[in-house]
Amino acid sequence: MVLAPLHHPDPRLREKAKPVAKITPEIKALAQDMLHSMYHYKGIGLAATQLGIPHRVVVMDLDVTQDMKPVSPKVYINPEIVSASIETSKMEEGCLSVASCKDSFKYITGIVTRPLHIRMRYLDLDGNVQEEEDRDMLARCMQHEIDHLDGILFIDRLEPEDRKRLIAELGFDTV
Ligand code: NI
Secondary structure (H helix, E strand, O other): OOOOOOOOOOHHHHOOOEOOOOOOHHHHHHHHHHHHHHHHOOOOEEEHHHHOOOEOEEEEOOOOOOOOOOOOOEEEEEEEEEEEOOOEEEEEEEEEEEEOOOOOOOEEEEEEEEEOEEEEEEEOOOOOEEEEEEEHHHHHHHHHHHHHHOOOOHHHHEOHHHHHHHHHHHOOOOO
């Protein structure tokens, strides 16, 4: 099932998602719906919060083809950052939940500074604890998605000047 991502300033995007206590068939079905929705809306990552579902579940596929054919779909249950590098990077980010309110197909982008690498822990769909080192693009996307689970959007992390410009572009002043 394909579900449409909520758009800022929907208050559900600001909710803190609850940890998944048990990997049930419902959670597995949710992960599949999230993957379908992510490919359908041409994203490379999606958090359950973006669909109005307050569970700590993230899906991602950084290798997706240009015409959105799945290559390496990944599901992260209860992802958490264990440690982060002191070294940071600046990169342009966008989000399926942050579009201009004048034109919902025009996604807003902005430069965000984040740790370059992270070590993170999560549960896989079999309920096993996994730990991995995420570098560069994967580290960036993971931090963006975990932010969603905590009710944080990339526009909260912009430099003040970018923020002003984006508020003007977004057409409302709720950032
Ligand atoms: Ni996003």
